Amino acid sequence: MSEVQRRKLRHIDVCLAHDVQFQTVTTGLEAVPWPYRALPEVNLADIDLSTTFLGKRLSAPLLIGAMTGGAERARTINRTLAEAAQATGIGLMLGSQRVMLDVPGALSSFQVRDVAPDILLIGNLGLGQLMKGYGPAELERAAALVGADAVAVHLNPLQEAMQASGDTAYQGATARLRQVIRESRVPLLVKEVGHGISGGVAASLADLPLAALDVAGAGGTSWARVEALARYGEVRFGPLCEVGLPTAQALRECRAALPRVPLVASGGIRSGLDMARALTLGAHVNAVALPFLPLALEGVQAVTDHIETLKQELRVALFVAGYRSVQDVQAHTTELAR
Template sequence: MDSTSKRKSDHVRICSEKMVEVKNITTGFENVHLIHRCLPEVEFEKLDLSVEFLGFRFKAPMIISAMTGGMAEAAKINANLAKAAEELGIGMCLGSGRACLENPSCTYSFKIARENAKHIFISANIGFQELLTYPYGELKKLVEMVEADALTIHLNPLHEFLQHDGTRIFRGVLNKLRELKSRVEFPIIVKEVGSGICREDAELLASAGVDALEASGAGGTSWAGVEYYRSMEAGDWERAELSKTFWDWGIPTAISILEVRTAVDIPLVASGGIRSGLDVAKALVLGADLAGLALPLLKPAMESWESVLKLLKKICGELKLAMVLTGSERIEDLKRKPYILTGFVREWATFRKLKVRV
């Protein structure tokens, strides 16, 4: 197994076996309060969860966020995720395609998603380090190889720094994004991986021409936590301590949504600690267009596509109840509902002068 495939295998194993979520920080959704309507004036059976994202119709405002690919066990995981997404009519982002770029024989573990989901939106995915080092033609070829509709580029400076084989070169990403956008026809999405996107960076990314953002904030999986376990297994105590120090680093998801929406109006996915349909509802009310989930779906995806579908349907049911209780028949109705901020989220929003709808 090559180093990239081994790293991906380590990530799946650790995320499925260890406690990898944040410890002393939250998404901030507990500080977001929706207004209960005792006269909702809606019919449950007529609720419409459908939305449009980058020209694609989703039957519910959710996307399966990037997880894995490039090693043997990834094929089963991606097939199960894709089958469930197809059944529910939602989107999916593949795991990092670096393994494909390094070894085309790994392509099947990614392409299997399209084989099991002919009609949904699927995004390929690479890291910013591949953006900096691979020719644009290779990135375009990756999208074609896995039969994707878009390309997601993940920004993960903390994770890269903590990996013993990660990069420490973080300069030149914006220029590369501008150039890539001018050379391809498919949409470009830029996402974080658990540390969130601030207002300043959202403005810069939008100015580079990206089509959408995924503000994957703090509150869910800690990739510093994942690297803590990898470093401990490798006997790298110094790196393990560094990872432990930054375990809870990042902008909470609820706040990151407000940060991005204060700066730009391009399509936005909220992820990072989304665990229920109520979390989805709050993310949408704050300004997101979709909510993304990854870690909660990993173990179900290692079992069967039916297990994935069961959890996703549960979340959709919770979202529907949140819509009823706020008097919202459509997702667009929900997104216009008022909300109250309290606690740390309110303090942050006030100090940063973020746009808040009342």
């Protein structure tokens, strides 16, 4: 087993055994008002949660966020998540595929199309690999080997800085990312891993053909905290583990910087009401990761049940606000976000 594979397994163990969420920073979504109408003039059963994202129809504006891959346990998790996504009509983001490209035996842990032929499937490679020579060819290969509809390029400088031998050579990173986005023939998203993307960073990509941007704000899982626990067995550099742009703020800034680029809200999305509030800040869809990890080890039904709970919470939130659909909320985004 390679060192990367061992590290992926340590990440799973840490996330299952420890509180890896931000301790002092919240998403900010709790402060976003949600309208309430005692006379909603809509039937709960008639509310339409469906939407289209990256050309695929989703039963709700929800993706299972990127988590893992590279080892047998990760394969079990990914296939369980994919089966649940297929059963409920939502999308799935894969964990970093670097290990899959570097260690051929790891490929099967990312291959889920046989159990989820219809879902929106998003691959994943890190900017660190682009800085070391990966380019459009590797992005296309990452997509082709798993049948992904798009690939996310993740930005994670704080997480990398907490690793013993992380990828921390970021000089020229913006130019390299811009070059790869221009040259790629695969639809590309840019995402953080949970410490947020600012309006300034988003603006630096404004003229590029981005498929979407995942703000991955602070307030959910702190990947700096995960790495500290994986490396030391305890939380060291604690204040650094709390660094990041809260999800609500990241959404506001990125929507202002990229008014026409679809946004994914992730980072501490824990309820249907969180999802609804994110929609009012300009999100097109939401992504949820950590809550699904232990459920994936229980089985498909446990994951499916949680997805349906999130969808029902979102449906009730729209109902009490008097909205008939996700599109209805998005049509009032500017008004609600004031």
